[in-house]
Amino acid sequence: MDKYTVLLVDDEEEVIQVIMKKIDWEGLGFSVIGYANNGVRALEMVEEAQPDVVMTDIKMPYMDGMELAGHIRADFPATKILLFTGFDEFEYAKEAVHLEVEEYILKPVNSLELTEVFTKLKKKLDQEISEKRNAESLRKYYLDSLPLLQANFYSTLIEGRIPENQLEQYLQDYQIELPGPFFCCLVIHTSSSGIPEGMNPMLLSASVEKQAKERLEEKWRAKSFSYLANTILLAQLSEESEISELTDECDRFCRYVHRIIGGNVTVGIGQVCQNISELAQSYISAREAVSYRALYGTSRAINIREIAPHEKSTPGLGHESERSRLLKAIRLNTPTEIKSAVRDYLSSISFKEKSLQQHHIDLMELLSELCRFAANNDLTIEEFSGDMGRLYGRLLDMEPNTLEEWLCSICVSLHENLLNVRNKSTRSFVENAKDYVENHYSNEEVSLDTVCEALGVSNSYFSTIFKKETGKSFIGYLTDYRMERASRLLLETNEKSYIIGKKVGYTDPNYFSYVFKRKFGVSPSKYRTEHNQREE
Structure with a gap:
């Protein structure tokens, strides 16, 4: 490897010159990159060059060798430190041990002794480099093994054998991203009957898996793996309503495979969930959906929600999740996407059985949530600065189209104000620091x-x-x-x-x-x- 770098530090330049001339640095495998005459300058040079070794005197102006060693140990722990001084004091030696200093050398510096020190130090540095390279080899092996580890994790996940409190650690260790916010398990089953003539069943399954990855994986941010002779996809949805689009796409996929490859494929689509740990239940329902092929036929997608619908929930209750998605859109999305989120929200609270009283409650809850959002983010919205009772009365009289226009306008305004607050926050942050300097x-x-x-x-x-x-x-x-x-x-x-x-x-x-x-x-x-x- 390249030579190890050394920085010399002493307030007596003649001492440094003697050290530089006495030692065969190149022969020892080292290169002196420079020297400093005080600890402050030395620390600046360490920050710039990050040398492998710093050899410093103890007694120096501005910042002594002990203080310098402390800074280096805290900020650049890989840098080796050698201390030399003309003061043979026990307290210095004791503190040097505490700072994990490599050697404590007394002046005047003996070239033979210094050569021995750097020879041993070279061996130690070589050993550390070798260990790091071995660590890199292990890291490479780990990365090469990741696909298998990830597939094993997915299998264990759908079996419901991963404790919820350990999920985050598994995701981090296996470098898996599952941001959601909604999830759905797909089971892709290739029928063993009706296999095209001359086609090996294993090759057919492999071909179906390849096609599924190419046509479904990217769009639905899906994680795919093989499990019990089926191909499993863990799809991610931005909105729960996207399940219908996913079902249609899976149905087209089944017909495509039948037409191009000749295989009979059924895709079972499980229930949508918001928690990764609930994918085990989604898998069970997806596998149940596949079993309905006996009634509905193969070469199609079967959505468990469509064939076994859940009981209808009480109208008008529990719109917290829809409001949360709307507020999330205000924070993160574009004005166009925010308007779309507004329409989705209004659609979620609109149903035929809804009473006028329930409509009033929904609007009151929405207005309260928007006011709270503005207050929590230090946003000033003109609409919210006046008489709230009058504003609420106006909302009650609005027709659906007018209400949608008003809500789109308010939400986009909140979004733009939030962007301005963020930009001003960064600028005021720096100005506050400058003011602090001026005052202190x-x-x-x-x-x-x-x-x-x-x-x-x-x-x-x-x-x-x-x-x-x-x-x-x-x-x-x-x-x-x-x-x-x-x-x-x-x-x-x-x-x-x-x-x-x-x-x-x-x-x-x-x-x-x-x-x-x-x-x-x-x-x-x-x-x-x-x-x-x-x-x-």
């Missing part, structure tokens, strides 16, 4: 952790959004802000540099001078002198 930059304790705690967000999410909106990391933005404030104070006041450093959040005057020089190329005092001379 003088506090040396300000960090990524403190601003995230103040805003109530995670570090990773905050860092991603802030960098995307500003083009800088938060620490980079904070440093630039502090330096700009410091430069103004240097030119506008006669205060000493260390006082200005404290005012912009740096209690260590040497470190303030170091950061300032890195930003402007000169020390604070020289910056003030140069600018004052220009003005004169």
